[in-house]
Amino acid sequence: MQYMLLIYGNEAGKKNMTKADGEQMYAAYGAYTQALIKAGVMKAGDQLKPSDTATTVRIEGGKTKVLDGPYVETKEQLGGYHIIDVADADAALSWAAKCPGASMGAMEVRPIVMMGN
Numbered sequence: 001m002q003y004m005l006l007i008y009g010n011e012a013g014k015k016n017m018t019k020a021d022g023e024q025m026y027a028a029y030g031a032y033t034q035a036l037i038k039a040g041v042m043k044a045g046d047q048l049k050p051s052d053t054a055t056t057v058r059i060e061g062g063k064t065k066v067l068d069g070p071y072v073e074t075k076e077q078l079g080g081y082h083i084i085d086v087a088d089a090d091a092a093l094s095w096a097a098k099c100p101g102a103s104m105g106a107m108e109v110r111p112i113v114m115m116g117n
Contacts, residue, residue: 002043002085002112003092008076009105011050028100036084041095045082076105083112 017025029047036042056067082099086092089111096107 001088001092002083002114003089004110004112005082005084005092005096005099006078006108006110007080007082007099007101007105008108009079009101010075011077011079013104014079025100025104032099033082035098036082036095041084041086041091043083043085045080047080048078051077079105 014022014025033042033045036045052069054069056069058065058067079101082095084092084095086095089109092109092111096102096109099107101107
């Protein structure tokens, strides 16, 4: 079954990181991604640009509304994701706990509905 591991963290904290801390964080994510690949569970994954580059689209009263930036202010922003294919939710939760994002923010684990299957 496929799961999306959504990585939430504090963008302000990331902007204020020292160069050494940033290098350490990227090395940890690189090692984590390599572990996913080596285990054969990695389907996709990427870092996202900061939330201030987002655009929110809504239809209200039949009219399209386009808003620059994130829709809500939160302490933690979605910063990236991994899509993995594992046996069950326990395995997905185990991989989420190993992600560097779990110790720097929060991980949301969601099963993916495979359309047409």
